[in-house]
Amino acid sequence: MNELEIAKFELCLRMGDSALILGHRLSEWCGHAPILEEDIALTNVALDFVGLSRNWLSYAALIQNEGKTEDDLAYLRDVVLYRNALITEQPNGDFAVTMARQFFYDVFSYYFYIELCKSNDLTMKGIAEKAIKEIEYHLRHSTEWMYRLGDGTEESHQKLQDAVDELWMFTGDLFVTDKNYDLLFENNIVPEMKNIHENWHAKIVDVFNKSTLVLPNASFMQSGSTKGFHTEHLGFLLAEMQYLQRSYPNNNW
């Protein structure tokens, strides 16, 4: 792969892995959500994300040109080769943690994918155009829950505030750029991350105000996902997600 191909490959992993890992996290709620209706809603969203990750990972495999498939990339890569955003691998916690995590990611993906619809890379543009309608719905869903939990009962407010405080340090990692990202930006393939971050922040402030939530003022941010540095949770997640392919190589159904 030349430099531009490497940069594209890395972005495919960053977006595809985030979708796959968040989709997997949401799928863990299947059969366990607080109410039946939300159980179906969460698994619907999970399926959207897994579908989205397939688009990114098959494009990654194509760019890589080593005869691998999307499945090889999903099931046979180890933690250090994963590029998902740190926030996507954080455990589900209670419903408030899941919704806060979802909301933070949905706002990011909403602004990112809208801009990606203008990408010079036609495959990425196509992926974004297909995904944006689903993402609009995800954002609507998680935003409504932020209002209801934040401005709900004393207990729901406290749980959501705790969740937001706990997850805040993982939000900065969403907007990290490196030389790969800069190269894509120079080639009009990806949007300027600074703008995405500003839009994200404005939306967060707006929804927090309406939800009576307090914006965390902690400035320390975890990062490292673009280099393969993850929190301890990803290894456990992959152990479960990759179990079948690792134990029974090339098995299929």
Add this chain to the structure above:
Amino acid sequence: MEKNDQSQGILWEVFIQGNPGIPHKHAGSLHAPDAEMALQAARDVYTRRSEGISIWVVPAQNITASSPEDNGSFFEPSNDKPYRHPTFYKVPEGVKYL
């Protein structure tokens, strides 16, 4: 769980319109705390296989229903009035959804 337990929200009846121009049909019911969440739940529960293009949600408590005791006075008088059925007319060809 008690019959009047509202911890999962109130009961909503869901109506889905399958295609333009045809009526909304009752699809089922669900629990939700308010109208917006009911609409979203209806979208997820009842339209994920492209069943619809429009959704109505109505609080079940706002529906006034006839009771079985009404059946005699409500419905039986029409039993001997077959001329009220449109079967005496020829339906023009090409009319759908009648």
